[in-house]
Amino acid sequence: MTMKKVTYRQAINEALFEEMERDPKVVLFGEDVGTYGGVFKVTDGLKKKFGSDRVFDTPIAEAALMGAATGAAVAGLRPIVEIMFMDWIGIAMDQLVNQTTMIPYIWEGIKVPLVLRTQGGSGSKGSCQHTKSLEAWIYHVPGIVVAMPSTPYDAKGLLKSAIRNDNPVAFIEHKMLYPTEGEIPEGEYTVPLGKASVKREGKDVTIVALSKMVVESLKAAKELEEEGISVEVVDPVTIKPLDMETIAASVKKTNRVIVVNEAFRTGAVASDITAQIQEQCFDDLDGPILRVTAPDVQIPYSPALEQFWLPGKDKIKQAVLASLKR
Amino acid sequence: MFSTTLSIEKLLDMYRKLWLARNHELLAEEWKLNGRIQGSVHLSTGQEAVAVGACAALEVDDYIMGTHREHAQMIAKGVNIRGMAAEMLGKVTGMNQGKAGHMLFSDKSVNALGGCGIVGGGAAVAVGYAMAFKILGTRQVSLAFFGDGAFNTGAVHEAINFASVRKYPVIFLCENNRWGLTVMQHEQTLVEDLADRARGYGIPGATVNGNDVLAVYEAVNLAVERARAGDGPSVVEAKTWRMRGLAAGYPIDWEPKDYHEEGRKQDPILLFEEKLIAKGIFTPEKAKAIEEETRKTIEEAYDEASRAPYPDEAVFWENVFAAPIG
Ligand SMILES: Cc1ncc(C[n+]2csc(CCOP(=O)(O)OP(=O)(O)O)c2C)c(N)n1
Numbered sequence A: 001m002t003m004k005k006v007t008y009r010q011a012i013n014e015a016l017f018e019e020m021e022r023d024p025k026v027v028l029f030g031e032d033v034g035t036y037g038g039v040f041k042v043t044d045g046l047k048k049k050f051g052s053d054r055v056f057d058t059p060i061a062e063a064a065l066m067g068a069a070t071g072a073a074v075a076g077l078r079p080i081v082e083i084m085f086m087d088w089i090g091i092a093m094d095q096l097v098n099q100t101t102m103i104p105y106i107w108e109g110i111k112v113p114l115v116l117r118t119q120g121g122s123g124s125k126g127s128c129q130h131t132k133s134l135e136a137w138i139y140h141v142p143g144i145v146v147a148m149p150s151t152p153y154d155a156k157g158l159l160k161s162a163i164r165n166d167n168p169v170a171f172i173e174h175k176m177l178y179p180t181e182g183e184i185p186e187g188e189y190t191v192p193l194g195k196a197s198v199k200r201e202g203k204d205v206t207i208v209a210l211s212k213m214v215v216e217s218l219k220a221a222k223e224l225e226e227e228g229i230s231v232e233v234v235d236p237v238t239i240k241p242l243d244m245e246t247i248a249a250s251v252k253k254t255n256r257v258i259v260v261n262e263a264f265r266t267g268a269v270a271s272d273i274t275a276q277i278q279e280q281c282f283d284d285l286d287g288p289i290l291r292v293t294a295p296d297v298q299i300p301y302s303p304a305l306e307q308f309w310l311p312g313k314d315k316i317k318q319a320v321l322a323s324l325k326r
Numbered sequence B: 001m002f003s004t005t006l007s008i009e010k011l012l013d014m015y016r017k018l019w020l021a022r023n024h025e026l027l028a029e030e031w032k033l034n035g036r037i038q039g040s041v042h043l044s045t046g047q048e049a050v051a052v053g054a055c056a057a058l059e060v061d062d063y064i065m066g067t068h069r070e071h072a073q074m075i076a077k078g079v080n081i082r083g084m085a086a087e088m089l090g091k092v093t094g095m096n097q098g099k100a101g102h103m104l105f106s107d108k109s110v111n112a113l114g115g116c117g118i119v120g121g122g123a124a125v126a127v128g129y130a131m132a133f134k135i136l137g138t139r140q141v142s143l144a145f146f147g148d149g150a151f152n153t154g155a156v157h158e159a160i161n162f163a164s165v166r167k168y169p170v171i172f173l174c175e176n177n178r179w180g181l182t183v184m185q186h187e188q189t190l191v192e193d194l195a196d197r198a199r200g201y202g203i204p205g206a207t208v209n210g211n212d213v214l215a216v217y218e219a220v221n222l223a224v225e226r227a228r229a230g231d232g233p234s235v236v237e238a239k240t241w242r243m244r245g246l247a248a249g250y251p252i253d254w255e256p257k258d259y260h261e262e263g264r265k266q267d268p269i270l271l272f273e274e275k276l277i278a279k280g281i282f283t284p285e286k287a288k289a290i291e292e293e294t295r296k297t298i299e300e301a302y303d304e305a306s307r308a309p310y311p312d313e314a315v316f317w318e319n320v321f322a323a324p325i326g
Helices: A008-022 A046-050 A062-074 A086-100 A135-139 A152-164 A212-226 A244-254 A269-284 A303-309 A313-325 B008-033 B048-056 B071-077 B081-088 B121-136 B154-166 B194-201 B213-228 B257-265 B268-278 B284-307 B313-317
Strands: A003-007 A026-030 A055-057 A078-083 A115-120 A145-147 A169-174 A181-185 A197-200 A205-209 A231-235 A238-240 A257-264 A290-294 B063-065 B142-147 B170-176 B205-209 B234-239
Touching (some): A008 A046, A008 A152, A062 A078, A062 A086, A078 A086, A086 A115, A086 A135, A115 A152, A135 A169, A135 A238, A135 A269, A152 A181, A197 A244, A205 A212, A205 A244, A205 A313, A231 A244, A257 A313, A269 A290, A290 A313, A303 B313, B008 B048, B048 B170, B048 B213, B048 B234, B048 B268, B063 B121, B071 B081, B121 B142, B121 B154, B121 B170, B154 B194, B205 B213, B213 B234, B213 B268
Parallel strands (some): A026 A055, A145 A169, A205 A231, A205 A257, A257 A290, B063 B142, B142 B170, B170 B234
């Protein structure tokens, strides 16, 4: 297969192009996604190519956006709706909890094939209303698939699967990953939902990391290798449903686990992954599962303060060393 | 010529605040572009008269709630410029110790509470300020700034209707620069004069030229009188022009040319200056002196801020809970 190098942003953009080309029922809307091509330029060129019936800017109206995507999905379209920053997902949340995910279960036989695209993550000096990672809120709700890819390869292939899937899917991007580069095939490919990806093999410790924390964990693993510590990095890619089979196989091999999640600690997805591992892999564990998360603190603006909030390579290394001492 | 009941001292203070805000925006833009301010910076260059006219009708005790485009609003309310500059740089001497950054800062000493990066969200908080004033029996009012884009959100609609039916002393000030981020007003609503919506809430609404600082003052002053008399809220729409892109560094070459031409023609500082000179209140020389003095004030504030220390880790952990528990 011939490969090419693209950014995470381009990878997502390509997936959108290809799926809109493939299926005329796919439509895309949200704030500033049309003419301007998105504040992060992820939807660049789509309106020009597919026209303003299928790709359009909306008023600032997150609740109505989520509700309308839901209704349009019920009535025969395959909408992709963008909530620009996850910090204000709360405005759309009622629709998501009480309509989008209610309908397929309660109104038997009706499907809601939509994709909610949004992005979170800190490191942009965006202060606390433009940097939060609130995937745990969506993760908590039954009936929605939640994807958090960390590489261009996964982002493109997974988004294509998400658009073709008949369930509601939340596709959560990370703003600091948009410019990162990776290899993808020249031609058509997909990445299945619900399948984890081992990003690095190792034998001493397993790190289960989400989104940008995969990148940080790989950096940590590389440095630890020089100290003679072999780290395996597992990226769930889809966090719900979680591919426990892949995670359990890794734990069986290493017997030690760190879960890394850039989010407020209490009630983070990391807490739930930790619980699932200890329930299913208790006999394989040589010590407690450790979590590397952000603290339960609002995200401050000052570059000098933001660093205390952000989890990253150094905190991950410390956790690995601590885990080996137990 | 114009007639006004305002004192010469007050008129000069308004003129000075216009320049203070303009010079702040010019310097903040420069510092953002050369990397000395981090994160995104939404400039209100060209829109200063909305904030200055509105705040001229308020007392220090009155509260304002600003927007993500808050600099002129905060300066108009009289915040400490040095504290503001330091906040923009994330320094510990900033008015929120560097935690807020440019979109969220607040200064309790003048009841500028505060900026808001969630479009539309602040209007609801301003209703709460007014609720407290009414129930506590003070004579204060609150004023919520919000944009034309924000006027399409559920939060603003709910806030206005709620305040109307409860007759809370709040002024809803729509700072209409005809833009969301990249989407113009006419693509977000079919309503031309947004104050027309006031009728739908059963309260008064007025549309004024937001670049005419005295027109804004007169309209807001009427609304304040009504609020203080216990008759409830009003909507004031001030139409204005932003002279820059959606934030510092964003291009305007793709935006409609006539919009920007009109904006330059209607420079609010020049409009006011001409009137003051025609009325014999001051001279071009005096105008120049005020321009210079305010530029120096801003420069000195930023110079001092750039030499100030960053907050340390202790600041990070402060106020996670601001009150004792248990
Ligand atoms: C709830 C919410 N939705 C979307 C955004 C992204 N956003 C930031 S500013 C903006 C445009 C706001 O337009 P307007 O209210 O007219 O204010 P202006 O920027 O023109 O001052 C948008 C959509 C946001 N910050 N909050």
